[in-house]
Amino acid sequence: MPRTTPNHPRTPRARAAWIVTVTLAGLLTGAAWAQATAPLRVVTTTAMVADTVREVGGACADVVHLMGPGIDPHLYRASAGDVDRLGRAELIVHNGLGLEGQLGAVLDRLGSRVPTLALAEAAAEAAAAGASADADAALLDGEDDYAGRADPHLWLDAELWSHAAAAAADAIAALRPDCGDGVRAQAAAYAERLLALDAWATASVAAVPEARRTLVTSHDAFRYFGRAYGLAVHGVEGISTESEASIADIRATADLVLATGVPAIFVESTISPRTIEAVLAAARDRGGEVAIGGSLYGDAMGEAGTPEGTLIGMLRHNVITIVTALGGQVAPWPDALADWAAAWNLP
Ligand SMILES: [Zn+2]
Known part of the structure; x- marks a missing residue:
């Protein structure tokens, strides 16, 4: 995950506001300061990924997704507007594992210049790290047309998907360090709710x-x-x-x-x-x-x-x-x- 530094204000007025903000920051608590910084612009593919990032990111993330209700992610093709939206994101979060089959080339191309997180892959790795097994143990192998690839539908196992919360928090924190404590706490709380749902x-x-x-x-x-x-x-x-x-x-x-x-x-x-x-x-x-x-x-x-x-x-x-x-x-x-x-x- 590439680290970023805040943009330097370009106009005198913005610069003054920046100085005020930075000065105020010394007086504010971490949570208030997090709200005083601009939310991270996040674009996701599926709504399940968007919901997870929203729960974790709270006021630190401004999340939009490309695929609405009733949309099949396996068949979804990016419009010109989608490519533009993805290109202007500060963070792209997709499911990965081939779910967004038709979007793969677009995501690969943008991934070289926009920080990108494959959330299902990260969740499987985190689950495996916690269980002292490898990520392959958390993932199911595909069959037939999908042989040789992992099944991408992880979000339908609430326990497995609970690991996505921390992965989303880490990605947001890397780009908004001031949000780190807040998003990690929200990730832990969301993971707890998913575990209750799982039980x-x-x-x-x-x-x-x-x-x-x-x-x-x-x-x-x-x-x-x-x-x-x-x-x-x-x-x-x-x-x-x-x-x-x-x-x-x-x-x-x-x-x-x-x-x-x-x-x-x-x-x-x-x-x-x-x-x-x-x-x-x-x-x-x-x-x-x-x-x-x-x-x-x-x-x-x-x-x-x-x-x-x-x-x-x-x-x-x-x-x-x-x-x-x-x-x-x-x-x-x-x-x-x-x-x-x-x-x-x-x-
Ligand atoms: Zn499917």
Whole structure:
């Protein structure tokens, strides 16, 4: 991470303001001083990454993201405006591990002149450092079209993603040293909330009868989720959505639905429901009693200004939808997240 120094003020007026600010800084506490400096301009790819950086950065970071609700990151192409926005950022944060498949070349090119953090990769490294294993142990290997590469969908494992908070804090602190203590404290608090969410998700999925703990979705976004919370997972499409589901994929998924007897399969917010509807029709044709259990947030969050427009809310929605449709009962919401729920007027 390159270090930066504050720009020298170019005009006399700016210079005077700068001197006042620097003088005041001696009188201010660390938190107040952090707010007195300009927020770091951060541009992220996905909204999950943006939410994490916002939670950690607070007033120290001004965060915008390129990919809104319903946008598939595997297929997303940068517009001229996006390239311009990324080029003017002080820090670019993307997921990495090939998630933003079509953006790879743009990110590589900009990475030589704009500080850039691949947050999922950093989270895996931090998780591995804490567990005295290597980063590969935290990451799942890809399959089929994604063979030889790591699965990028880390944010769906709240414990694993909790390590992203410290990585985001380090990147902000490197560019805004005065923010260091504040963002590290916020990262620790956010990681605690993610760990509470993780424990709740584990307890909730454990209430699903064991024979029904199979999660069938549009594409393979949920392998980390399944590993973390104890569900076998099967996506009709592979880890990336870059190649479309074939008739054989649909038939194989219908076979699996019939063999396991799962009562529900799930569509995803970024993917056309047609493939899951085809699986449903194929399974029902052969006597299967199966329904669509709801829509999950795999590769994008919900609308901004709703609970599902946050990482905690997207995971909460997924757990409630999956556990309920598979015949389990959701665990009591954790006390550590009572404030979060109250802020959204949720029980
Ligand atoms: Zn995906």
